[in-house]
Structure formats: structure tokens, C-alpha cells
Amino acid sequence: MEIIGRGQLRHRFHGNYTAHIILLFPTEPQALRVLPLLGPGWTPAGKTDSLRRALSWTGDSEKLEACKKILGRLGADEAKIDSVKKSVDFGEEFEVKVTYKF
Numbered sequence: 577m578e579i580i581g582r583g584q585l586r587h588r589f590h591g592n593y594t595a596h597i598i599l600l601f602p603t604e605p606q607a608l609r610v611l612p613l614l615g616p617g618w619t620p621a622g623k624t625d626s627l628r629r630a631l632s633w634t635g636d637s638e639k640l641e642a643c644k645k646i647l648g649r650l651g652a653d654e655a656k657i658d659s660v661k662k663s664v665d666f667g668e669e670f671e672v673k674v675t676y677k678f
Contacts, residue, residue: 579606579674581631583647585657585667595640595658597633599672604628610674615646647672 583599598621599614601607607629611618614631617639621630633643640658647670648654656668 577676579610579676581607581610581672581674582669583652583657583672584669587658587660587665587667593637594634595637597643597657599631599633601629601631607631609676610672613646613650613674615643617643650674 579601581599581601583597586596586598588594588596599607599610599618601610607620611620611631614633617635618631618633621627621632635643644652644654644657647657650672652670652672653668656670659668662668
């Protein structure tokens with residue numbers, strides 16, 4: 577079984593820099609299955625139907641570097657995650673893939 581999550585980072589330059597990432601999965605159970613693989617700081621994004629299948633992360637630039645490495649190991653293009661190529665507010669969209677064998 578392959579689980580694919582689609583993500584995007586939002587840059588926040590209000591005072592101290594922080595980054596906020598949302599990863600959206602097809603279903604809530606798939607999101608929860610991937611959650612332990614993502615490392616520190618990741619939480620379910622919310623309680624509404626659309627947000628229950630999303631995971632959320634917020635951190636400073638130092639923590640972002642560690643987060644990008646983990647996402648890279650899951651197939652994300654690390655350069656796209658915090659890229660300002662298309663926008664100063666948002667990184668480029670990226671994708672992670674987790675394969676489970678039963």
C-alpha cells in the first residue's frame with residue numbers, strides 16, 4: 577500500500593521567522609499512519625472533515641532544516657519545500673510517499 581501526501585509550506589515573517597507546513601492525505605487513517613514517521617512537531621491539523629486528513633507542523637528555520645531532511649527521506653524534493661521561486665509567502669508544492677508492506 578502506498579500513501580501519498582501533498583504538502584506546502586507557508587513562510588511567516590512576522591517578528592521572528594517561522595514556517596508552517598500542511599500535509600494533506602487522502603484519508604484520516606492514512607494521515608495518522610504516516611504521523612509517527614514525520615518526526616517531532618507534527619500534529620493532526622484539526623477537527624473538521626477536511627482537516628482530519630491533514631497534518632500540521634510549525635517551527636523556526638533551524639527546526640525546518642531537520643524537518644526537510646525527514647521529508648526528503650520520504651520522497652519530497654527538499655529544495656521545493658521552502659523555495660521562494662514562485663512566491664515569497666509559500667514554498668512550492670511537494671509530495672511524500674510512504675509504502676507499507678503487509
